[in-house]
Amino acid sequence: MPFKSQYxxxxxxEIHYTEWGAxxxxxxxxxxxxxxxxxxxxxxAAHLSTRYRVICPDTIGRxxxxxxxxxxxxxxxxxxxxxxxxxxxQLNIESAHWIGTSMGGAIGTVCASGLFQPGMxxxxxxxTLNDNAPQQADAAIxxxxxxxxxxxxxxxxxxxxxxFRMIYKPYGWLSDAQWRRLTETSVRRLPDGRVTPHYDPAIxxxxxxxxxxxxxxxxxxxxxxxxxxxxxxxxxxxxxxxxQEMMRRGPGVMGLxxxxxxxxxxxxxxxxxxxxxxxxxxxxxSTVISAAKAIPRRLPSLKERKKSTATH
Numbered sequence: 001m002p003f004k005s006q007y008x009x010x011x012x013x014e015i016h017y018t019e020w021g022a023x024x025x026x027x028x029x030x031x032x033x034x035x036x037x038x039x040x041x042x043x044x045a046a047h048l049s050t051r052y053r054v055i056c057p058d059t060i061g062r063x064x065x066x067x068x069x070x071x072x073x074x075x076x077x078x079x080x081x082x083x084x085x086x087x088x089x090q091l092n093i094e095s096a097h098w099i100g101t102s103m104g105g106a107i108g109t110v111c112a113s114g115l116f117q118p119g120m121x122x123x124x125x126x127x128t129l130n131d132n133a134p135q136q137a138d139a140a141i142x143x144x145x146x147x148x149x150x151x152x153x154x155x156x157x158x159x160x161x162x163x164f165r166m167i168y169k170p171y172g173w174l175s176d177a178q179w180r181r182l183t184e185t186s187v188r189r190l191p192d193g194r195v196t197p198h199y200d201p202a203i204x205x206x207x208x209x210x211x212x213x214x215x216x217x218x219x220x221x222x223x224x225x226x227x228x229x230x231x232x233x234x235x236x237x238x239x240x241x242x243x244q245e246m247m248r249r250g251p252g253v254m255g256l257x258x259x260x261x262x263x264x265x266x267x268x269x270x271x272x273x274x275x276x277x278x279x280x281x282x283x284x285x286s287t288v289i290s291a292a293k294a295i296p297r298r299l300p301s302l303k304e305r306k307k308s309t310a311t312h
Contacts, residue, residue, distance in 0.1 A: 003045065003056075007064075010086035011079070016064035017057040017087070018042075021049035026288070027096035028052045029084070031104030033268060035148040035199050037063030039185035040101065043178075043272040044280065052097075052284075057087060059103070061200035063185070071202035072209040077216070080107045081116040088123060095123045097284055101268050102237070105132025106214055113219035121222075126287040128228045128280055131268030133238045133246060134220040140237035140267060141207070141214070149204040153194040160187060160195050170232060170266025178272060221250040226290070227257040228283040230276070232265035258283075 003018045018038055028048055030041040038056035045054040058065040060083060061075060068074040084107060088096070098108035108129070114121025147167050154160045161183040174182070188198040206213055229246060231238050243259045251257045260279060262269045269276055 003042075003049075005064075008087065008090045010083045010090060013060050013068065013074075013083065014066040015057055015060065015083060015087060017055055018045065020045040020054040020056070021052055023053055025051065025053045027091075027093045028054045028284075029087075029093075029096045029098050029100075029108070030054055030056045031084075031098070031100040031107055032056070032059065032062070033102035033104060034144060035062070035151075035197065035203065036101070037185055037198065039063070040182070041099075041271065042181070043270075044099065044277060047277045048281070048284075055087070055091065055093070055096075057083075059083075059107075061203045063198055067200040068202070071200070071205040075200075075203050075206045076210045077106055077110050077213050078116050081110045081120065084111050085117045085120050088120070093123075095125050097126045097128070097287065098124050099128040099130065099271075099280065100132060101130040101271070102132050105129035106216060109134065109216055109223065110219045112225060113216075113222035115219055115222060121224075124225055125291065126226045126228070126284065127223065128230065128283060130230050130271060131232045131235050131238050131265075133229060133231075133242045134215070134217045135242050135245075136214050136237050137239050137242075140235075143236070145204060145207060148199075149201070151197045151199070151201055153190055153192075153196040155194055157183060157187065157195055160197075170234065171268065171270040172232075172262070172265035172273070174270055174272060178270075217249070220246070223251045223256075224254070225251070225256065226283070226287045227251050228280070229257065229259045230269060230279065231259060231261050232267055232269050233261045233263045234266040235268070237267040 003020045007016050032038050032040045038058045041056040045056055048054050061067050100108040108127050110116050111120040112124040112127050164183055186198050187195050189195055246252050246257055
């Protein structure tokens with residue numbers, strides 16, 4: 001199904017997103033990883049779009065979204081949660097299922113907790129964490145910082161594609177066409193004519209100004225909705241002991257968390273093959289059935305939420 005490319009102002013910043021499916025359907029937010037773009041979610045969005053309205057944003061500083069004029073203050077989970085709340089309001093989304101890869105999962109976690117944006121707690125219906133957890137391995141963070149902190153530049157697109165194939169090999173299997181699309185949707189041309197990954201290098205300021213931004217057990221412990229953690233079997237970012245801890249606390253204690261390992265992948269599964277897509281679909285189906293059996297809870301009105309957003 002074709003998608004629409006859209007722009008909207010959120011918290012004073014222009015955000016680009018792709019939209020799939022009919023607007024009257026239940027919403028899914030699919031949020032990408034640290035140095036990636038919303039186009040990483042194309043296969044997932046196409047798969048879900050026959051049943052859901054799927055929104056795939058480019059985070060501020062990535063893809064076609066505006067770069068921040070205030071990197072230390074705005075490249076952080078607190079501001080990303082503010083952007084998410086504004087996006088819900090602008091698109092008239094009462095509530096949504098959240099699917100997030102890596103950083104996108106962390107944004108979903110802090111939204112579902114309500115600690116940064118209290119009004120968001122009731123708006124997240126379920127949370128799918130694609131190789132993301134409330135604690136991340138330091139060695140993996142340092143690896144990501146090494147390649148993302150100083151994005152290389154190449155003379156040709158084929159050289160850039162070869163670079164992406166190397167650093168994103170842990171994604172698992174991608175077709176040649178998918179690698180080409182990943183490259184073409186992740187590139188910008190520099191003034192000297194060379195090509196480089198399409199993000200603001202200052203996004204890495206997050207790890208300097210907010211060194212513990214991804215240590216979010218306090219947020220995880222506040223979650224009261226179903227959680228699916230999809231861990232790449234060879235992930236160096238989400239360790240087995242971390243997912244075990246997820247089962248012992250927060251939504252895990254309430255029986256709301258499930259963890260599955262995705263074979264053939266590290267950090268992070270590309271969400272582009274039938275097995276991965278069907279796991280997510282089955283999880284969403286189960287949460288919809290459970291919600292239908294539950295007593296409906298009142299969601300705050302858009303006016304109430306906008307007032308809450310304005311004060312945070």
